[in-house]
Amino acid sequence: MNWVVFALAAWITMGIELGLRPSIQLGDSGMAPSFALVLVTYIALTAPRATALWAAMCVGVALDLTSERLAANNIETLTIVGPTALGCMLGASAVGNLRAMVYRRSPLTMLVLAALLSVIVQIVVVACLAARSWWDPALVFHARPELASRLGSAAYTGAIALVVGPALNFLTPLFGFHGLHQPRSGSAARW
Amino acid sequence: MPRGLFTPNRTLTLTTLALIVLALAPYRTTRWLGGLTTPVEFALAPVQHPASIVAHLLRPPRVRGEADDETLRALRLELDCWRSAFAEADGRIAELERLLRDLQSGAELASNLDIMQVAAPVIGGPSDLTEGLLRVRAGTDRGVVARSSVATTRGVHLVGRVIEVTRGMSTVLPVTNPRAGLIDAVVLTSDGLGPWACQLEPAGDGSLEGDLVAEAQGIVLGQVVTVRDRAWPASAQGLILGRVTEIETKPNQRLRIRVTPDQPSETIGEVILRCPRIPDDPGGAP
Numbered sequence: 285m286n287w288v289v290f291a292l293a294a295w296i297t298m299g300i301e302l303g304l305r306p307s308i309q310l311g312d313s314g315m316a317p318s319f320a321l322v323l324v325t326y327i328a329l330t331a332p333r334a335t336a337l338w339a340a341m342c343v344g345v346a347l348d349l350t351s352e353r354l355a356a357n358n359i360e361t362l363t364i365v366g367p368t369a370l371g372c373m374l375g376a377s378a379v380g381n382l383r384a385m386v387y388r389r390s391p392l393t394m395l396v397l398a399a400l401l402s403v404i405v406q407i408v409v410v411a412c413l414a415a416r417s418w419w420d421p422a423l424v425f426h427a428r429p430e431l432a433s434r435l436g437s438a439a440y441t442g443a444i445a446l447v448v449g450p451a452l453n454f455l456t457p458l459f460g461f462h463g464l465h466q467p468r469s470g471s472a473a474r475w
Numbered sequence: 476m477p478r479g480l481f482t483p484n485r486t487l488t489l490t491t492l493a494l495i496v497l498a499l500a501p502y503r504t505t506r507w508l509g510g511l512t513t514p515v516e517f518a519l520a521p522v523q524h525p526a527s528i529v530a531h532l533l534r535p536p537r538v539r540g541e542a543d544d545e546t547l548r549a550l551r552l553e554l555d556c557w558r559s560a561f562a563e564a565d566g567r568i569a570e571l572e573r574l575l576r577d578l579q580s581g582a583e584l585a586s587n588l589d590i591m592q593v594a595a596p597v598i599g600g601p602s603d604l605t606e607g608l609l610r611v612r613a614g615t616d617r618g619v620v621a622r623s624s625v626a627t628t629r630g631v632h633l634v635g636r637v638i639e640v641t642r643g644m645s646t647v648l649p650v651t652n653p654r655a656g657l658i659d660a661v662v663l664t665s666d667g668l669g670p671w672a673c674q675l676e677p678a679g680d681g682s683l684e685g686d687l688v689a690e691a692q693g694i695v696l697g698q699v700v701t702v703r704d705r706a707w708p709a710s711a712q713g714l715i716l717g718r719v720t721e722i723e724t725k726p727n728q729r730l731r732i733r734v735t736p737d738q739p740s741e742t743i744g745e746v747i748l749r750c751p752r753i754p755d756d757p758g759g760a761p
Contacts, residue, residue: 295518295519298523302526302527302598303524303527303529306597306741334483341490341494350512350515350516352606354606355502358654358655358656361638364497364502365511370491416499422503
């Protein structure tokens, strides 16, 4: 994979995500699509496994660093690095395992896999934050409402993937992938 | 060093373990990670800002109950300004009366802070929207101070309090956010009987609700509610919280009102930050 092109794509999708999300969320429910997770889905579907995991981790860490939570004292914000990155890696791994069974050119594939990856990411994030809130007094976390909102966001991400996915497929040669084919055996070492 | 100690797979495993530790470690041990957000935000700003401009073009700020007519809009804005000025003056009189009482009993003057206004675009929220925070493109470089500065729309409508400031960015906790807590306010009535005090709390749907004092009367829909809360900075006193959109009489005959801001926080494209300015400070922002 061409990491420069990936970095550019991640930069653009993250910027679009941060700029657009508040305006395209459903009401004030907090349900909004993630363009960056569509990129992770595309990479997981196309790149060698190890490459996909590293790319997912990079995007996840960037999402964590731009995700602020209000501290328990309501006058500070918390930056928690790890939950989204781990979720992205797990999601990318799951998509990587499924890609042999799907028809990658179909837009519906991107829809389903992006939604699936987002669901995995959100469940991991909620699990991490819920676990952490047991012993971290700075973090106040209510898992049930957050999970509902986040699963709504995951479905929304799947819908957005219908549009963003084909655009990313169009850029496949720039990423340095060999079309939408199965990666060559032993390509894990090309990270 | 033995050959192959840091193989790709081993590096990936170690990185994953580090992420698990960071994800679960208490905040007091990972506080330093907050310093990494600024360079990431700085790097993303060139894309984020145009995207937020496009977003506001696609979904322009809507002001509840406002007519399309330009003249009417201007008149309404002027009316809001005067109402805010009246409420601020009214609050100031109450404050001076209190000061007078305090001085008489030997208390010291509170402060000599002045207020400056900084216009700043809202460049979206954090990537995690569940907290409902707003991120604004103005920081310590323009004189914004955490917890002492407040964000407004059109200079008179309170949006929320600035809770965190970096060099070029501020994070605002909207007053309608359930985590913002209680706020003392007054309802301005036109019959000369008010203003009537009330304590409002976020309802969770973008509005505020609370009980009025027992003697309140003459409350009707559409009346303006302004801040009068000593727990909020001086720059917030007299600012408009919204209008009364629902009145309910409780079994004990006290009135409970719902106050809805004129503009929902998620559609705000630009805010005016009201920040304290110390007169002696020559480096104050313009």
